[in-house]
Amino acid sequence: MPAVQETVERVKRIDVDQYRYGFETLIESDKAPKGLSEETVKFISEKKNEPAWMLQWRLEAYRRWLTMQEPTWARVDYPKIDFQDLYYYAAPKPKKTVSSLDEIDPEILKTYEKLGIPLREVAMLEGVEPKPGEEDPARRKIAVDAVFDSVSVATTFKAELKKAGVIFMPISEAIREHPELVQKYLGSVVPTSDNFYATLNSAVFSDGSFVYVPPGVRCPMELSTYFRINERNTGQFERTLIIADKGSYVSYLEGCTAPQRDENQLHAAVVELVALDDAEIKYSTVQNWYPGNSEGKGGIYNFVTKRGDCRGANSKISWTQVETGSAITWKYPSCILRGDNSRGEFYSIAISNGFQQVDSGTKMIHLGKNTSSRIISKGIAAGKSQNTYRGLVTAHRKATGARNFTACDSLLIGDKCGAHTVPYIEAKNSSATFEHEATTSKISEDVLFYCIQRGLSQEEAVGLVVNGFVKDVLQQLPMEFAVEAQKLISISLEGSVG
Amino acid sequence: MMALLEVKDLKVRVEEREILHGLTLTVNEGEVHAIMGPNGSGKSTLSHVIAGKPGYEVTDGQILFRGEDLLEMEPDERAAKGVFLAFQYPVEIPGVTTMNFLRTALNAQRKARGESELMVPDFLKKVREVSKSLNIPQDMLKRGVNVGFSGGEKKRNEVLQMALFEPSLCILDEMDSGLDIDALRIAADGVNALRSPGRAMVVITHYQRLLNYIVPDVVHVMSRGRVVKSGGKELALELEASGYAQFEDAA
Numbered sequence: 045m046p047a048v049q050e051t052v053e054r055v056k057r058i059d060v061d062q063y064r065y066g067f068e069t070l071i072e073s074d075k076a077p078k079g080l081s082e083e084t085v086k087f088i089s090e091k092k093n094e095p096a097w098m099l100q101w102r103l104e105a106y107r108r109w110l111t112m113q114e115p116t117w118a119r120v121d122y123p124k125i126d127f128q129d130l131y132y133y134a135a136p137k138p139k140k141t142v143s144s145l146d147e148i149d150p151e152i153l154k155t156y157e158k159l160g161i162p163l164r165e166v167a168m169l170e171g172v173e174p175k176p177g178e179e180d181p182a183r184r185k186i187a188v189d190a191v192f193d194s195v196s197v198a199t200t201f202k203a204e205l206k207k208a209g210v211i212f213m214p215i216s217e218a219i220r221e222h223p224e225l226v227q228k229y230l231g232s233v234v235p236t237s238d239n240f241y242a243t244l245n246s247a248v249f250s251d252g253s254f255v256y257v258p259p260g261v262r263c264p265m266e267l268s269t270y271f272r273i274n275e276r277n278t279g280q281f282e283r284t285l286i287i288a289d290k291g292s293y294v295s296y297l298e299g300c301t302a303p304q305r306d307e308n309q310l311h312a313a314v315v316e317l318v319a320l321d322d323a324e325i326k327y328s329t330v331q332n333w334y335p336g337n338s339e340g341k342g343g344i345y346n347f348v349t350k351r352g353d354c355r356g357a358n359s360k361i362s363w364t365q366v367e368t369g370s371a372i373t374w375k376y377p378s379c380i381l382r383g384d385n386s387r388g389e390f391y392s393i394a395i396s397n398g399f400q401q402v403d404s405g406t407k408m409i410h411l412g413k414n415t416s417s418r419i420i421s422k423g424i425a426a427g428k429s430q431n432t433y434r435g436l437v438t439a440h441r442k443a444t445g446a447r448n449f450t451a452c453d454s455l456l457i458g459d460k461c462g463a464h465t466v467p468y469i470e471a472k473n474s475s476a477t478f479e480h481e482a483t484t485s486k487i488s489e490d491v492l493f494y495c496i497q498r499g500l501s502q503e504e505a506v507g508l509v510v511n512g513f514v515k516d517v518l519q520q521l522p523m524e525f526a527v528e529a530q531k532l533i534s535i536s537l538e539g540s541v542g
Numbered sequence: 543m544m545a546l547l548e549v550k551d552l553k554v555r556v557e558e559r560e561i562l563h564g565l566t567l568t569v570n571e572g573e574v575h576a577i578m579g580p581n582g583s584g585k586s587t588l589s590h591v592i593a594g595k596p597g598y599e600v601t602d603g604q605i606l607f608r609g610e611d612l613l614e615m616e617p618d619e620r621a622a623k624g625v626f627l628a629f630q631y632p633v634e635i636p637g638v639t640t641m642n643f644l645r646t647a648l649n650a651q652r653k654a655r656g657e658s659e660l661m662v663p664d665f666l667k668k669v670r671e672v673s674k675s676l677n678i679p680q681d682m683l684k685r686g687v688n689v690g691f692s693g694g695e696k697k698r699n700e701v702l703q704m705a706l707f708e709p710s711l712c713i714l715d716e717m718d719s720g721l722d723i724d725a726l727r728i729a730a731d732g733v734n735a736l737r738s739p740g741r742a743m744v745v746i747t748h749y750q751r752l753l754n755y756i757v758p759d760v761v762h763v764m765s766r767g768r769v770v771k772s773g774g775k776e777l778a779l780e781l782e783a784s785g786y787a788q789f790e791d792a793a
């Protein structure tokens with residue numbers, strides 16, 4: 045079935061609030077006491093069986109956090125968060141110790157099934173029907189790490205990855221099993237003092253994924269993590285650390301969903317990427333946290349710090365994101381181009397509808413010689429949403445020959461939404477060449493009518509036109525994700541016109 | 543003979559200005575009607591109102607399609623029921639391949655009619671046949687809908703869609719404009735191939751030449767928002783010779 049067609053069918057099955065991931069799983073859970081204190085931090089560290097150095101690290105972050113203020117510069121508006129009114133840790137209560145997938149609470153497995161995530165070690169993902177005229181996509185394997193509330197519940201394809209020497213495991217496990225790697229790299233890209241939310245995350249993060257790809261290894265499959273917030277009043281603070289050693293390659297995908305709730309929930313993740321000489325990391329996100337209902341009630345506050353360090357020469361880090369969910373998004377996946385000839389890329393689709401507020405973009409920090417970066421941002425605003433692209437491109441004194449190309453396109457659907465572009469550009473040496481293009485357009489009535497005259501409904505027409513608008517970015521995603529993203533885009537624009 | 547389209551005393555306003563002042567037109571199944579008339583007389587407006595384009599206010603009159611009230615139907619519903627408009631100015635849809643567009647649209651129509659989706663191989667086969675007969679190269683179908691198409695290519699793409707969707711009422715708004723002689727003949731052959739007892743066509747044109755290729759059963763002259771004269775195909779020749787001046791007063 046072609047993606048668009050399937051979208052249409054899915055859209056028809058969606059409930060009033062249009063969010064198909066809005067179910068809640070009833071399982072027993074193990075929570076930290078409400079509120080944040082040194083005790084909470086210790087509780088989490090203890091739950092995770094962490095070594096003393098890790099607890100110290102967390103406590104330092106916590107003490108630091110106490111001295112910090114929530115940032116206010118982003119173009120987002122929300123009532124003050126009471127950080128004492130949250131739970132910082134919730135884990136599904138295990139029936140017994142889990143050693144294989146079969147022992148996982150079937151309710152959790154069912155949840156992931158509902159989300160369409162293949163936790164079973166099925167050798168092949170379901171094939172995606174090729175578009176007419178295109179050849180069959182390679183049927184590929186994907187290893188999945190599933191994080192349910194604060195805990196990683198399953199990681200698939202462990203054995204096969206191990207054979208290749210790739211470490212892919214929950215970070216809580218990595219802290220115990222590979223302390224030398226974690227200690228060396230954790231906080232080396234996003235220091236514990238980096239910003240309010242990152243510091244908070246450093247104190248209370250509960251789980252997330254850890255990836256290490258040894259020198260010269262091309263990771264034999266896509267790695268992927270699905271994050272799911274299930275518990276009420278629970279913040280999710282996951283921490284992801286990916287290290288691509290010299291000459292290695294890895295592609296990592298991240299997906300996020302949450303149940304539908306009236307209250308806002310906080311998600312403050314930190315992702316750190318390190319690419320050594322000649323290494324490449326491709327990091328893709330399809331973010332579909334619950335965006336709140338049609339009146340703007342509920343939804344996730346997504347305050348995320350993602351940064352990649354092109355530490356080695358000729359290294360490359362590429363961020364691709366499709367952001368359709370969250371009530372508020374505050375997110376700037378960035379690249380530090382430290383190694384000479386390193387390259388950073390940022391491809392983004394940010395869709396806002398209803399009362400969503402998006403303030404997202406990237407930072408490309410050119411430090412090494414002949415570094416290059418490319419930014420393609422597609423913002424789509426519908427309903428009463430506000431969508432801001434905020435980007436920083438800098439070239440330091442020694443970054444001779446630095447090059448950047450930026451293209452920001454915004455599409456407005458309706459006249460009650462807003463799109464804003466805030467580019468900051470600074471070149472501290474004269475050999476840097478920065479190019480910036482920006483366009484803002486409204487979805488054309490004539491184009492919509494053309495599609496509708498050919499039999500598409502108003503909503504299908506919007507979905508089709510928008511999918512065309514974002515095509516350059518969609519093409520950057522791995523095939524399976526591109527199809528999923530395409531569906532999401534249409535679904536999230538449900539009810540945006542007419 | 544069964545009336546496929548009946549436009550009765552239609553009055554239409556755009557932005558507070560009346561453009562159609564009581565237009566009446568009946569098209570029977572199997573017939574080809576030509577509409578001619580000076581710039582701004584309301585030909586495209588009529589075609590848009592039949593297709594259901596937003597922005598037009600019908601203040602009086604009615605449009606029946608196979609006896610059903612067309613104005614009550616959503617535009618996509620009209621399309622699924624077999625109303626097709628080949629636009630005077632086809633739009634571009636960047637990033638959406640023509641092939642994808644054709645398939646999405648065809649399946650949307652089929653679905654609305656309660657038919658099953660066309661399987662990919664059947665669809666491809668059909669597109670290949672039709673595009674070949676219209677001299678449309680396959681790689682054009684891989685490009686964004688009408689993006690970077692020449693004027694003539696855009697018009698051929700309209701005829702391609704018409705042939706693929708097999709509508710029962712085809713309204714062609716100046717499909718001859720921008721076509722060179724050969725392209726015109728190919729497109730006209732395409733249209734003629736679709737002539738059938740169950741299908742009617744309304745061909746809007748400024749030039750009698752098109753009507754040498756697509757020979758109409760009835761020719762209407764429109765002026766200032768009304769049909770002011772109707773006749774056989776010889777009326778087109780007459781107009782070619784004498785122009786529209788004689789009708790200006792009648793309107």
Ligand SMILES: Nc1ncnc2c1ncn2[C@@H]1O[C@H](COP(=O)(O)OP(=O)(O)OP(=O)(O)O)[C@@H](O)[C@H]1O
Nearest residue numbers: 556557561579580581582583584585586587588597
């Ligand atoms: N959206 C609009 N707003 C204002 N006036 C309009 C609009 N659409 C059409 N009109 C006016 O309605 C009249 C009829 O236009 P229409 O496009 O139907 O003419 P036409 O017969 O198709 O002309 P042509 O032969 O040049 O294509 C014109 O005077 C035009 O300016």
Ligand SMILES: [Mg+2]
Nearest residue numbers: 585586587630
């Ligand atoms: Mg016209």
